[in-house]
Amino acid sequence: MNLLQYGWNETFAAGLSGIGAGPEQVGRVIADFGEQMRIMTKEGEIVAGKAAKKLMSQPLFPAVGDWVVLLSEAGLDMPYVTAVLPRRTKFSRAAAGPEVREQVVAANVDTVFLVQSLNRDFNLRRLERYLIIGWESGALPVVVLTKADCCDDALEYIARVREVAPGVDVHAVSAATGEGMEELRRYLQPGATVALLGSSGVGKSTLVNTLCGREALATQAIRENDGRGRHTTTHRELVLLPEGGLILDTPGMRMLSMWEAATGISEVFGDIEQLIDACRFRDCGHSNEPGCAVREALGNGSLPVDRWQSWLKLQRELAHLEAKKDGRLRQENKRWGKEVAKIAKRFKR
Ligand SMILES: Nc1nc2c(ncn2[C@@H]2O[C@H](COP(=O)(O)OP(=O)(O)O)[C@@H](O)[C@H]2O)c(=O)[nH]1
Ligand SMILES: [Mg+2]
Ligand SMILES: [Zn+2]
Known part of the structure; x- marks a missing residue:
């Protein structure tokens, strides 16, 4: 397989030589099954394990879309991922479980389609x-x-989207009639990776199949009477389109929550950040302080109330997330403190 089709480029190649590995060891993760992953290499598709602790000093968390370095050796039951090359872009969420840590669910995506359907899902x-x-x-x-x-x-609907997403391209499409599909192809140049983010049932898999011209992914109606075994053997999350371009539809993207949001919030709520800057007092609570630019904008309708409430809700969620991360930091410090105490004790003797 020519890996250029899978998005391999000089930036990734530089990452590879940076860790002293050769091009024969590299591959791109095309599906994630927990302990194992499917990886596209020069030699074709293989199944590899995520590095076992015994192979690595640090646990690795490769994600779909990652470029990885593989180690295959006599004595190993399958090749293992031993390094993840620096990511160009990544989608993260807080990992499930008590541990507060970042989990990357997709990497090296160039364009992300934010998908909503024009019937019930629009929000x-x-x-x-x-x-x-x-x-x-x-x-x-x-x-x-x-x-x-x-x-x-x-x-x-397009006009309403433009109000919350100025400067962002908006397309209305139909897999049933083919309307708008050609416009989407221009994001899918050879080697480019497009990911899909959207609720279940909005038509993501149907979109991939339409762009592919074949049943690359199981759609919901089909899945019900589809044998589970057959589904896993054909499973791909990163699909190469016939005209080039890759499209990524991983279940992890549906469960994305915010992990970090400072850059994203400024892009999406720049209008509100500007208003807050214009408040007379630096610590304005935007309730009844004099010279509050937010209140004024709410009053004259230039800032819609539901947009302001949406922003407030996001701030509360992010404060909660930061508090959780802080808790983790404190715990790590405590553990570290204990280690230091142990070492100090040894030296006292
Ligand atoms: N009318 C109509 N139905 C669609 C269209 N695209 C998808 N669907 C239907 O929506 C349902 C969910 O589609 P699916 O691709 O499995 O959604 P996913 O969960 O986002 O992957 C299926 O019954 C599809 O046939 C479309 O353009 N028009
Ligand atoms: Mg689907
Ligand atoms: Zn204010």
């Missing part, structure tokens, strides 16, 4: 979150409104 508040996550990842966000055939005022 601007959710779209604001998708935009934050999109900008934060480093990929370029593009809004894709699906099932245009189920809606006769798509233009009105």
Whole structure:
């Protein structure tokens, strides 16, 4: 397999020589099954393990889309991932479980389609979150409104999206009629990776299949009467399109929550940040302080109330997340403190 088709480029090659590994050892993760992953290499597709503790000093957390270095050796039951090359972009969430740590669910994505359907799923508040996550990842966000055939005022929806996402491309498409599909292909140049972010049922898998011209992914109606075994053997999360371009539809993207958001929030809520800067008092609480620019904008309607409430809710969530991260830091410090005490005791004797 020519890895240039899979997005290999000079930046990744530099990362590879940076760790002293050869091009014969490199591959891109195309699906994640927990303990094992499918990886596309020059020799074709292989199954590899995530590095076992015994091979590594640090645990590794490769994600779909990552470029990884593989180690295959006599005595190992399969090749193992021994390094993850520096990521160009990444989608993160807080890992499940008691430990507060970042989990990357997709990496090296160039463009992210923020997908909502034009029937029941359309929700601007959710779209604001998708935009934050999109900008934060480093990929370029593009809004894709699906099932245009189920809606006769798509233009009105597009206009509403433009209000919360100025400067972001918006497309209304239908897999049923083919409307708008060609416009999406321009994000899928050879070697470019597009990821899909959107709720279950909005038509992501159908979109991939339509762009592919074949059943690359199981769609919901089909999955019900699909044998589980067959599904796992054909499973791909990163799919190469016939005309080039890669499209990534990983279940992890549906469960994204915010992990870090400072950059993303500034992109999406720059208007509110500007208003806050314009308040007379630095520590304005935006309730009844004199010279509050937020109150004024709410009063004259230039800032919609639900947009302000959306921002407030995000701030509360982020404060909660930061507090959790702080707790983790304190715990790590405590553990470290104990280590230091142990060493100090040894020296006292
Ligand atoms: N009418 C219409 N239905 C669609 C379209 N795209 C997808 N669907 C239907 O929406 C359902 C969910 O699609 P699926 O691709 O599995 O959604 P996913 O969960 O986001 O991957 C399926 O029954 C599809 O047939 C579309 O453009 N128009
Ligand atoms: Mg799907
Ligand atoms: Zn104020």
